[in-house]
Amino acid sequence: MNDTPSIDGDPPPLIWRKSRASNASGDCVEIASLPDGGVAVRDSKNPQGPHLRFSASEWGAFIGGAKAGEFDSPSM
Template sequence: MEIETKGLRVDLSRAAWRKSSASGPNCDNCVEVAFIDDAIAVRDSKNPDGPALIFTQAEWDAFVGGAKDGEFDL
């Protein structure tokens, strides 16, 4: 499956998905991430055939930086 977005062409069939260590059978927060060339894809691990969110490297870096800084803490 190939997606074109944000000036990126992403072939999800080449994705090597990595499941979050916080994901589990009794959890609603199950996510997987794949780094594909210049794009980062994120999907719900309970629905691997469902949609994936595609991020640029800059968007991903901003998200990771915000998470490390506690920007998303409740």
């Protein structure tokens, strides 16, 4: 990510990306790296809408939980 401020002093725009495993329907989330090491998350169908911001430690805990299966649907 380019951390160079723009001429007017605003932070640079975020660079959003989708997973390579995204489906063609476009129903995905996108993430962007933040200058402080955190991560922003948004709905790809609404790129101008709100986004969530997570610190590096929060994002790490989420990714660790996802890898460990903490968010898997319960078996029926």
